[in-house]
Amino acid sequence: MKKYSLYLVAILGSVLFLSGCGDQNGKASSNGALASNNAEKVYVAPGEHDEFYAFMSGGYSGNVAVYGLPSGRMFKEIPVFSQFPTNGYGYSEETKPMLETSFGFIPADDSHHPDISQTNGELDGRWLFINGNNTPRIARIDLKTFETAEIIEVPNSAGNHSSSYITENSEYVVAGTRFSVPIPQRDMPIKDYKGNFKGALSFISVEPETGSMDIKFQLIMPGFNYDLSHPGRGKSHGWFFFTTYNTEEANSLLEVNASQNDKDFIAAVNWKKIEEYVENGGGTMVPANYTHNVYSDETHSATSTMKKEVLTVDPTKVPGAIFFMPTPKSPHGVDVNPTGDYIVGNGKLSADLTVFSFDKMIAAIDGKKFDGEAYGLPILKFEDVLAGQVKSGGLGPLHTEFDGQGNAYTTFFISSEVVKWKVGTWEVIDRKPTFYSVGHCMIPGGNSRKPFGKYLVSMNKITKDRYLPTGPELEHSAQLYDISGDKMELIYDFPTHGEPHYAAAIPASILAPKSQKIYKLAENEHPFATKNVSDARIVHDGNEVHVYMAMIRSHFTPDNIEGIKVGDKVYFHITNHEQDFDVPHGFMMIGQKNSGLLIMPGQTKTSVWEPKQEGVWPFYCTDFCSALHQEMQGYVRVSPAKSNIDLSWSLGE
Amino acid sequence: MKKYSLYLVAILGSVLFLSGCGDQNGKASSNGALASNNAEKVYVAPGEHDEFYAFMSGGYSGNVAVYGLPSGRMFKEIPVFSQFPTNGYGYSEETKPMLETSFGFIPADDSHHPDISQTNGELDGRWLFINGNNTPRIARIDLKTFETAEIIEVPNSAGNHSSSYITENSEYVVAGTRFSVPIPQRDMPIKDYKGNFKGALSFISVEPETGSMDIKFQLIMPGFNYDLSHPGRGKSHGWFFFTTYNTEEANSLLEVNASQNDKDFIAAVNWKKIEEYVENGGGTMVPANYTHNVYSDETHSATSTMKKEVLTVDPTKVPGAIFFMPTPKSPHGVDVNPTGDYIVGNGKLSADLTVFSFDKMIAAIDGKKFDGEAYGLPILKFEDVLAGQVKSGGLGPLHTEFDGQGNAYTTFFISSEVVKWKVGTWEVIDRKPTFYSVGHCMIPGGNSRKPFGKYLVSMNKITKDRYLPTGPELEHSAQLYDISGDKMELIYDFPTHGEPHYAAAIPASILAPKSQKIYKLAENEHPFATKNVSDARIVHDGNEVHVYMAMIRSHFTPDNIEGIKVGDKVYFHITNHEQDFDVPHGFMMIGQKNSGLLIMPGQTKTSVWEPKQEGVWPFYCTDFCSALHQEMQGYVRVSPAKSNIDLSWSLGE
Known part of the structure; x- marks a missing residue:
């Protein structure tokens, strides 16, 4: 040794x-x-x-x-x-x-x-x-x-x-x-x-x-x-x-x-x-x-x-x-x-x-x-x-x-x-x-x-x-x-x-x-997918809000969101309706505490946003997707938190 | 219009x-x-x-x-x-x-x-x-x-x-x-x-x-x-x-x-x-x-x-x-x-x-x-x-x-x-x-x-x-x-x-x-720097533990850490003592909830680790730094949490 x-x-x-x-x-x-x-x-x-x-x-x-x-x-x-x-x-x-x-x-x-x-x-x-x-x-x-x-x-x-x-x-x-x-x-x-x-x-x-x-x-x-x-x-x-x-x-x-x-x-x-x-x-x-x-x-x-x-x-x-x-x-x-x-x-x-x-x-x-x-x-x-040794030098x-x-x-x-x-x-x-x-x-x-x-x-x-x-x-x-x-x-x-x-x-x-090019929207089994634009909607469940959103060149549906209050927890479930290769859309919301999303054609992704301040706050598509990409944006209106009394009442609904 | x-x-x-x-x-x-x-x-x-x-x-x-x-x-x-x-x-x-x-x-x-x-x-x-x-x-x-x-x-x-x-x-x-x-x-x-x-x-x-x-x-x-x-x-x-x-x-x-x-x-x-x-x-x-x-x-x-x-x-x-x-x-x-x-x-x-x-x-x-x-x-x-228009086509x-x-x-x-x-x-x-x-x-x-x-x-x-x-x-x-x-x-x-x-x-x-090549260790003003290897130490402050650690090819000082208990919050303050260009060291600890660190020569970085399970857990250098890089490792021993009585006593010290 x-x-x-x-x-x-x-x-x-x-x-x-x-x-x-x-x-x-x-x-x-x-x-x-x-x-x-x-x-x-x-x-x-x-x-x-x-x-x-x-x-x-x-x-x-x-x-x-x-x-x-x-x-x-x-x-x-x-x-x-x-x-x-x-x-x-x-x-x-x-x-x-x-x-x-x-x-x-x-x-x-x-x-x-x-x-x-x-x-x-x-x-x-x-x-x-x-x-x-x-x-x-x-x-x-x-x-x-x-x-x-x-x-x-x-x-x-x-x-x-x-x-x-x-x-x-x-x-x-x-x-x-x-x-x-x-x-x-x-x-x-x-x-x-x-x-x-x-x-x-x-x-x-x-x-x-x-x-x-x-x-x-x-x-x-x-x-x-x-x-x-x-x-x-x-x-x-x-x-x-x-x-x-x-x-x-x-x-x-x-x-x-x-x-x-x-x-x-x-x-x-x-x-x-x-x-x-x-x-x-x-x-x-x-x-x-x-x-x-x-x-x-x-x-x-x-x-x-x-x-x-x-x-x-x-x-x-x-x-x-x-x-x-x-x-x-x-x-x-x-x-x-x-x-x-x-x-x-x-x-x-x-x-x-x-x-x-x-x-x-x-x-x-x-x-x-x-x-x-x-x-x-x-x-x-x-x-x-x-078997042998290599005398490598x-x-x-x-x-x-x-x-x-x-x-x-x-x-x-x-x-x-x-x-x-x-x-x-x-x-x-x-x-x-x-x-x-x-x-x-x-x-x-x-x-x-x-x-x-x-x-x-x-x-x-x-x-x-x-x-x-x-x-x-x-x-x-x-x-x-x-x-x-x-x-x-x-x-x-x-x-x-x-x-x-x-x-x-x-x-x-x-x-x-x-190599696969797209995800087929028809085969999307995400539980919160919005597979038809007409199904886009906002659902309130106590202080949880679920926004079922669709995106296609060059808009979000919905693009004006009201009824959100400080203290809510807002889930954006976003489905990309494109069915062409290489047409992702992105999603970012000002002050978002996790990260943006990049959503591929046919895919649904979810981002959570917890507004802390009242105001009117924008979101937008982050992936340059068309000549009108800069127009692909929207706003969320955030109203003051419910008072305790309002909140109880709402939760009791 | x-x-x-x-x-x-x-x-x-x-x-x-x-x-x-x-x-x-x-x-x-x-x-x-x-x-x-x-x-x-x-x-x-x-x-x-x-x-x-x-x-x-x-x-x-x-x-x-x-x-x-x-x-x-x-x-x-x-x-x-x-x-x-x-x-x-x-x-x-x-x-x-x-x-x-x-x-x-x-x-x-x-x-x-x-x-x-x-x-x-x-x-x-x-x-x-x-x-x-x-x-x-x-x-x-x-x-x-x-x-x-x-x-x-x-x-x-x-x-x-x-x-x-x-x-x-x-x-x-x-x-x-x-x-x-x-x-x-x-x-x-x-x-x-x-x-x-x-x-x-x-x-x-x-x-x-x-x-x-x-x-x-x-x-x-x-x-x-x-x-x-x-x-x-x-x-x-x-x-x-x-x-x-x-x-x-x-x-x-x-x-x-x-x-x-x-x-x-x-x-x-x-x-x-x-x-x-x-x-x-x-x-x-x-x-x-x-x-x-x-x-x-x-x-x-x-x-x-x-x-x-x-x-x-x-x-x-x-x-x-x-x-x-x-x-x-x-x-x-x-x-x-x-x-x-x-x-x-x-x-x-x-x-x-x-x-x-x-x-x-x-x-x-x-x-x-x-x-x-x-x-x-x-x-x-x-x-x-x-001034003019460019008819671009x-x-x-x-x-x-x-x-x-x-x-x-x-x-x-x-x-x-x-x-x-x-x-x-x-x-x-x-x-x-x-x-x-x-x-x-x-x-x-x-x-x-x-x-x-x-x-x-x-x-x-x-x-x-x-x-x-x-x-x-x-x-x-x-x-x-x-x-x-x-x-x-x-x-x-x-x-x-x-x-x-x-x-x-x-x-x-x-x-x-x-372009700068290194940070000079002598100029390191990090409040938790360990500028001399002999200053490496472990300091307990209630359930906070500060490990003042030095790293140089190819070891950590200290490399065996005991006295840590479940529920402690362990701060690893790690100083890279290398003073050559392009000799970083990395640090990762099993189950680390933030991320690893990459520490450049002369730098100090801190990672927090909160052990939840008793046992003996390794850490190691993540940047292949020498022929003995694989030997650059250490262990932390985690003992059971103090009982409430022990904890009170410790906090009262």
């Missing part, structure tokens, strides 16, 4: 600093002809379309941003775990339930690892899954509408980081805890962490037709940090692999104390075996509060349900289901190649990569060749499962992606580069610098049996001088590499919104034809 | 629909050589920088987005009027006061028209001003830090649309009401609008050194809709011009009833005369509640102050200060050319533009040649002030911008095009289609005496098929034209975040050198 010291930590910090600041090169344009060529490679002319959709997590924005490749243009930000003033997500009555958790309403989170649903190991473009890292959740985005359709909370979890990855027929989206915690949560001294805290790995089933999620079971694992994960595929389908760090089980100063062991583990989980176990009645149902939030396109509304129990599995009760593979130097990413033959461990405090062989792993398991156990779970012998490997032509690409945070190497021979083929300090990289379909190995995107953690300066706070930055030839070519830099961690990309040819 | 009918409205709708959908061309790439040339024109190679910063309003995002030109890349979203989960703006204790208004805390708005501060009529790059259209406010962004430094509410206003435009020495940022309202606000029937509702035009002084804003005076004008405005410059400096519509003073079905008059007005306001009037004691101070919110870079905190009165001016009391120029067809934009000689009215229900001569206007005023009056304010004769002119070489560019919403014409001869020189239905256009410095006429950006209201489809809700779209030659060349399409209305752009050579 080699001891890492504070000295090492200091060195790592210095290297980072130097690599981040020292190299001011990387100008793809220094050669005129090359720049011109690269310009043409990334240019998408007006009227033409990008080749790929890239879904990038927003990190601490809590959202997902949709980019085009190769242009690097951001087409959309999809609100997921965060309030989004732009369209009222998390503010409108219909969408507030999406952000309910067992901790209450949570308006923000930290989204990390998107993954696209698969059929037979290939991207099918139906759904995108993404994890909320802070208050543990998994979301499903419907790729017909590009809206968040479902969010399920993950109980017994904390720092939902080794998430959300999909098995090759989308049987499960898998979520692993980064921080171990007392399970069940209870008051105990933090220093008692070791041996007492536990880490939950959650297998969330995905209903094949609807995509609906349910927690099938949680493995209650030793109290390590479960950092990243990836499914097996092809021959290794049925297994799932998780990196661990802090197998030291330190609870303080982790940057020193969690770097003591020379090797942590990759946990190999035979989920098919556990599935069989629980389907035969195995596991223990335990009390656990967690929300399940579902948005309906028919009612244009979300509902939040509190679930009360979850099925837990003690992994020591399922022999043959879980094995640890010792992996050097605090592994971060774990990645599986397209055929499923190899499992790559990226030891972040190392220069080398460790590649395990699935066949060797199975043979070692079959041969019961173990090197002891950890909390009752067998440890395989490093040498027995090792880089520092700080984090993640590996594959191009489908037998090559792998690994990012190195400290030495700021992407290294291309050959799967099977482990030889390094090429290396290119990144600017600066790359985290994940992504190849479209790189996490499936069929990657589309034309582009690689590096997602860099430090931006510094890559763009015009914008004060102390900068966007993060991505770089686009052409990987169609033997050598990688850096062809473009583009800023990214929030802090993208991972991304998932898919050819436009698969996804674009599925 | 020509009557517009519902029939016309229907036609306008149809034209819009056809222009939006029918033309599938506009592919700049149909010619290979041309595409290659355009690719090179917009390509900014890795390691190189854009030529211009473009600040685009976010519309209903409530923010400002910063783009580079010619690349069209978004460098940053600056939160202004809206909560922004990404960095905690509007959620952190320090920034919540920025969103306080007389209506209470408002988490969203509708930002429309940015303008950059000027000195001698040229962009000086010190501040960017932007209006909140819904709950009337003006914000000032500091262009050293790219942060919102100040927000002032505008009382007596509603739909703060003819805002925020700057006079040529940044003497005033001007804000005009779009909707007239009762002044003071009071309960009255909406149908009594005509003659009773009023429109406030607010002149907000800008302190020359600090940029600090104060409402110098409000003109209480007739109850029209004040749509857009622009300052005079050069010879017309000292005047301000506002378009009006709904001079009919209709209060319902405005899309019909506000289009009855053949001509509405452009109001010409001699603000120097009014300034003199108020400086000599003119005007009436009236009660008015409005907030003034200021953010300090020293304390890293905002304060909100409620102001109680505002100086109003009855324009009929200041003879010679305000004149109406009749302008055909519901004018939308009003734009002044760089020399200040001409005022262009864009009558949105017209095909032609109306250009007024400043010299003729002065002559007519001097000659007292009036055509009656409106509410006591003189109306100039149309023919007396007319387009439909639905909205806005005009200038290139500094004697040319003007006008956008046409209905016919979806930009038309270039010659100032002085009024002849049309060129026209190019937009895709689709353009609102504003923008030339860097186009709203100053010194435009940089290399690029024009059109901000289009309908996107439809311009990018890969992303469901029913789409981003808006901009188009970039090279205007350096005689003919405009469409060279790029790029999506824009939110709903950009107007934009302001400035050469990078002016702005980039001013």
Whole structure:
């Protein structure tokens, strides 16, 4: 066991600093002809379309941003775990339930690892899954509408980081805890962490037709940090692999104390075996509060349900289901190649990569060749499962992606580069610098049996001088590499919104034809929809007022609203009667305490307004919708509050 | 007077629909050589920088987005009027006061028209001003830090649309009401609008050194809709011009009833005369509640102050200060050319533009040649002030911008095009289609005496098929034209975040050198800063707990926090001790009810956490900050609530 010291930590910090600041090169344009060529490679002319959709997590924005490749243009930000003033997500009555958790309403989170649903190991473009890292959740985005359709909370979890990855027929989206915690949560001294805290790995089933999620079971694992994960595929389908760090089980100063062991583990989980176990009645149902939030396109509304129990599995009760593979130097990413033959461990405090062989792993398991156990779970012998090591010459490997032509690409945070190497021979083929300090990289379909190995995107953690300066706070930055030839070519830099961690990309040819253009008004099942303009009305119910409103170019019905009193609670239920593509209307009301609404054709949304002052107050359409958009406005008259006597009388009506 | 009918409205709708959908061309790439040339024109190679910063309003995002030109890349979203989960703006204790208004805390708005501060009529790059259209406010962004430094509410206003435009020495940022309202606000029937509702035009002084804003005076004008405005410059400096519509003073079905008059007005306001009037004691101070919110870079905190009165001016009391120029067809934009000689009215229900001569206007005023009056304010004769009419051949002119070489560019919403014409001869020189239905256009410095006429950006209201489809809700779209030659060349399409209305752009050579990189820790005056790691501590004050925390790669001090009880209110005051550029740290705590924090080097931010459940709960750094970022975490132990007896005892300490 080699001891890492504070000295090492200091060195790592210095290297980072130097690599981040020292190299001011990387100008793809220094050669005129090359720049011109690269310009043409990334240019998408007006009227033409990008080749790929890239879904990038927003990190601490809590959202997902949709980019085009190769242009690097951001087409959309999809609100997921965060309030989004732009369209009222998390503010409108219909969408507030999406952000309910067992901790209450949570308006923000930290989204990390998107993954696209698969059929037979290939991207099918139906759904995108993404994890909320802070208050543990998994979301499903419907790729017909590009809206968040479902969010399920993950109980017994904390720092939902080794998430959300999909098995090759989308049987499960898998979520692993980064921080171990007392399970069940209870008051105990933090220093008692070791041996007492536990880490939950959650297998969330995905209903094949609807995509609906349910927690099938949680493995209650030793109290390590479960950092990243990836499914097996092809021959290794049925297994799932998780990196661990802090197998030291330190609870303080982790940057020193969690770097003591020379090797942590990759946990190999035979989920098919556990599935069989629980389907035969195995596991223990335990009390656990967690929300399940579902948005309906028919009612244009979300509902939040509190679930009360979850099925837990003690992994020591399922022999043959879980094995640890010792992996050097605090592994971060774990990645599986397209055929499923190899499992790559990226030891972040190392220069080398460790590649395990699935066949060797199975043979070692079959041969019961173990090197002891950890909390009752067998440890395989490093040498027995090792396929090879990539002598990269880089520092700080984090993640590996594959191009489908037998090559792998690994990012190195400290030495700021992407290294291309050959799967099977482990030889390094090429290396290119990144600017600066790359985290994940992504190849479209790189996490499936069929990657589309034309582009690689590096997602860099430090931006510094890559763009015009914008004060102390900068966007993060991505770089686009052409990987169609033997050598990688850096062809473009583009800023990214929030802090993208991972991304998932898919050819436009698969996804674009599925995209929905409007919601049909005739199919609108919102309970407060105004489907005929003649049904627009104002209904008083005590001091609640419901305004059933219709909007179409270029007016609101009604547009003059009287009979409102100070102290009323006014619900504007607004239905957009347009039935053309891309004719939203917006709604804002002066002094509105939530946010505006953006209402798509055929949709109904609700905003609440509680007038505190008498007067005549305007509202208007916020989305420039026609030549007479500026005329699309109205007024609400607010009269003084009823006296107590009037109010009693009114309530008695 | 020509009557517009519902029939016309229907036609306008149809034209819009056809222009939006029918033309599938506009592919700049149909010619290979041309595409290659355009690719090179917009390509900014890795390691190189854009030529211009473009600040685009976010519309209903409530923010400002910063783009580079010619690349069209978004460098940053600056939160202004809206909560922004990404960095905690509007959620952190320090920034919540920025969103306080007389209506209470408002988490969203509708930002429309940015303008950059000027000195001698040229962009000086010190501040960017932007209006909140819904709950009337003006914000000032500091262009050293790219942060919102100040927000002032505008009382007596509603739909703060003819805002925020700057006079040529940044003497005033001007804000005009779009909707007239009762002044003071009071309960009255909406149908009594005509003659009773009023429109406030607010002149907000800008302190020359600090940029600090104060409402110098409000003109209480007739109850029209004040749509857009622009300052005079050069010879017309000292005047301000506002378009009006709904001079009919209709209060319902405005899309019909506000289009009855053949001509509405452009109001010409001699603000120097009014300034003199108020400086000599003119005007009436009236009660008015409005907030003034200021953010300090020293304390890293905002304060909100409620102001109680505002100086109003009855324009009929200041003879010679305000004149109406009749302008055909519901004018939308009003734009002044760089020399200040001409005022262009864009009558949105017209095909032609109306250009007024400043010299003729002065002559007519001097000659007292009036055509009656409106509410006591003189109306100039149309023919007396007319300089010329641009027979554009387009439909639905909205806005005009200038290139500094004697040319003007006008956008046409209905016919979806930009038309270039010659100032002085009024002849049309060129026209190019937009895709689709353009609102504003923008030339860097186009709203100053010194435009940089290399690029024009059109901000289009309908996107439809311009990018890969992303469901029913789409981003808006901009188009970039090279205007350096005689003919405009469409060279790029790029999506824009939110709903950009107007934009302001400035050469990078002016702005980039001013940009600040870090906040100095030594200058941090936050009252709860932890400037020495050894001062990190936990202070209990009844059931309030203040955690004074320091963060530096890669740990929190303290990282194990005990002594917290259910029911406590825990304030995390976190100071980032990094002093290198671009090393933020983030902070999130499981179940946090506000949002995460993003804390820049040298900064202190505060997050509040109210634990509801006992247990041991993690927090972590959300911004990938070093090779040991994943180790940057900590735990809070939450013990059961004190009993009532314990609590009393504790409070009595």
